[in-house]
Amino acid sequence: MNKAVITSLLVGASLFAGNYSKVIEHPDASKMIQNDLLAPAKAYTMPKGCITTDADAIARGEYIFHNLNGKKAKKTPPKGLSKKNADGSPKQYGNCVACHNIEGAKGAGNIGPDLTKYKEYIMDTGARDAQFVYQKIADARIDNPNTHMTINLTTKLFTEQEICDITSYIVAEKK
Numbered sequence: 001m002n003k004a005v006i007t008s009l010l011v012g013a014s015l016f017a018g019n020y021s022k023v024i025e026h027p028d029a030s031k032m033i034q035n036d037l038l039a040p041a042k043a044y045t046m047p048k049g050c051i052t053t054d055a056d057a058i059a060r061g062e063y064i065f066h067n068l069n070g071k072k073a074k075k076t077p078p079k080g081l082s083k084k085n086a087d088g089s090p091k092q093y094g095n096c097v098a099c100h101n102i103e104g105a106k107g108a109g110n111i112g113p114d115l116t117k118y119k120e121y122i123m124d125t126g127a128r129d130a131q132f133v134y135q136k137i138a139d140a141r142i143d144n145p146n147t148h149m150t151i152n153l154t155t156k157l158f159t160e161q162e163i164c165d166i167t168s169y170i171v172a173e174k175k
Helices: 003-016 029-036 055-066 118-125 130-142 160-171
Strands: none
Touching: 055 160, 118 160, 130 160
């Protein structure tokens, strides 16, 4: 091999061996992890007037309970709900039926408690009232730190009103 080729190869190799540390991003993993951590479990008090027999509120709760998100949500949302967030992104709904069964559910899950005839259950036992249901939906970690249920109010996945609507639906008499 001649000297010109060797010199050319050495110069080329030195270019690749240069210090590129200033152009390579080095994210701070500890900050990324902190951003991903959930806030501590929080106890919530159900707002006054939260539980209602209002047909529109129960319809919103039912819609949220049975749908996953705005893009794939079935049917037109009831009055007071949209398939999109204020920023135009698809609204994430509960998809509660992935884990729970309830009257009228299609493809209901059996991982979480069966909520069929929940109104009769709370009337008979009084053990789990509407405040209990509200708290479970808002932040289920308060009495079960190892829950797999979504943390809805603490993470702002749902608003207080949406949780009231879902709770109203769960505790409502079903036809």
